[in-house]
Amino acid sequence: MSERKRRSIFDLIDEYFENLEESVRRLRESLLEKPSWDRKACTIEPLRDISVSPTEVIVTVDLPYTEENTIRVKPVGRDAIEISAKMKRKISFNDFGITHYKGEFQTFHCQTRIPVPVYMDKMEVRFKRGILEIRLPRKHEYEIPIE
Amino acid sequence: MDEVKIIEKKEIPEDCIMLFGFPDVGLVGVIAASHLISELNNLEEVAYVDSKLLPPLIVLHEGLPHSPIRIFGNHDILLAVSETAIPADVIYPIMYALIDWGKSKNVKMMISLSGIPIQERQDVEELKIFAAASNPAVLKTVQDLGIEILKEGYMVGPQAIMLQRCANIGLPAITLLAQCFFNYPDPEAAAEVLKGLTKITGLKVDVSKLLEKGEEIRLKARDVMRRTQQELSKMKKTQEYDMPLYIT
Numbered sequence: 001m002s003e004r005k006r007r008s009i010f011d012l013i014d015e016y017f018e019n020l021e022e023s024v025r026r027l028r029e030s031l032l033e034k035p036s037w038d039r040k041a042c043t044i045e046p047l048r049d050i051s052v053s054p055t056e057v058i059v060t061v062d063l064p065y066t067e068e069n070t071i072r073v074k075p076v077g078r079d080a081i082e083i084s085a086k087m088k089r090k091i092s093f094n095d096f097g098i099t100h101y102k103g104e105f106q107t108f109h110c111q112t113r114i115p116v117p118v119y120m121d122k123m124e125v126r127f128k129r130g131i132l133e134i135r136l137p138r139k140h141e142y143e144i145p146i147e
Numbered sequence: 148m149d150e151v152k153i154i155e156k157k158e159i160p161e162d163c164i165m166l167f168g169f170p171d172v173g174l175v176g177v178i179a180a181s182h183l184i185s186e187l188n189n190l191e192e193v194a195y196v197d198s199k200l201l202p203p204l205i206v207l208h209e210g211l212p213h214s215p216i217r218i219f220g221n222h223d224i225l226l227a228v229s230e231t232a233i234p235a236d237v238i239y240p241i242m243y244a245l246i247d248w249g250k251s252k253n254v255k256m257m258i259s260l261s262g263i264p265i266q267e268r269q270d271v272e273e274l275k276i277f278a279a280a281s282n283p284a285v286l287k288t289v290q291d292l293g294i295e296i297l298k299e300g301y302m303v304g305p306q307a308i309m310l311q312r313c314a315n316i317g318l319p320a321i322t323l324l325a326q327c328f329f330n331y332p333d334p335e336a337a338a339e340v341l342k343g344l345t346k347i348t349g350l351k352v353d354v355s356k357l358l359e360k361g362e363e364i365r366l367k368a369r370d371v372m373r374r375t376q377q378e379l380s381k382m383k384k385t386q387e388y389d390m391p392l393y394i395t
Binding site: 036044046047049060062064065091096128129131133 | 369
C-alpha cells in the first residue's frame, strides 16, 4: 500500500504561487504575441507596469514624446482603467526604417486591469520624466478575523 | 561548445577590451552599445553568433540577413551586442562561447554594460553607477577610480555569467551597472554607464546625442523591451531585489 505523503501548508502556498506565476507568465506571453500597434486606430500600445502594495495599486506607463495635457486616464468599470495620450509628433513606420508597412501613429492607447478592488474615485495621477504614474488606494472590503 | 559557433568575418585584433551590451533591465547595455557603434565611426562587424539554440530569427538590414548577436570591433575594442532578447535558457551557452572565443583572441579585459533597477526611478535626478569585478585586483582598480562597488546581493543575467566565467578562467572582468528603470528603456542610464566605461578604459564617448535622442530611443526600443521583460521574468530577475543570506 502506498503511503500518501502529507504536505505542509508552506508547500501548498509555494505550489499555489508557482501556479499563479505560471498562469501570469502564460497570459503575458499570449498578450505579447500581437503587434504593439494598431494601424486602423493609429495607436501604439505603451509599455506599462503594475504593482500592488498593502495600501495602493500603482500603475506606471512609459509615454515618451507625449504632450502632458493630452493624457487621459479613465476607469472602465470597477477593475480596469483606460489610458490614452497624444504624441508631440506623428510617428510612421518609416521612422523605424520599416518600408513594408504603411501607417502613422500619434496616440498611445492601452487598457489595464486592476487586480484587486480599488477606489477609482480617489485616483491620483502624475507625469514625470515621460512616465505616467497612477495611484489607486486599495479597497479592503472585508477582513478575516484571527481567533 | 559546438552548439554555439562564432563566425569570424574579418581578422580579429588581439589584446582588445571586449564589451557586452545585451538586453537586460532598462536595455541599458543595448542602448549603450548601439550608441557606441554610431558614435565611434570605426566599429565594424567582425564576427557573429551562429547557433540553433537561438529562436529561428534573423535581423534584416538593407534586405540582407544578420545574426541577432553580432560582434563589432576596431583595433582597441570588441563589442558583443544583441538586437533581440536572448532566451533565458540559452544565456549560459551563448555567454560561455563568447567568453571562450574572447579568451582565444587574447582579450585583455571584459566589461559588461548593464543596469541595476531602482524603484521610483522617475524621481531620481542623478543616477549612480556600481561595479563588480572578477578578481580583487580589478575590483581595487575600479574602486580607485571612484566607482562604487556592488558589495553584496544577487546578480542575474548575462553579466552575472560573464563575471563568474571570467573569474573561473582567470580573465579580468568588470560588470558595470547604472541605476535604471526595470521595465522601461533608459537612455539616461545608458549614458551613465558609458561615462563609467570612459573612466575605466579612457575610451572617449560623447553621450550628448544619446541624451538628446532619449525620447526617440525609448519609443524605438519599446518592442525589444517587451520581449526582454518576458525573458527577465523567466530568469527571475527580481531576485536582484532579494536580501541575501550571508554565508561566510
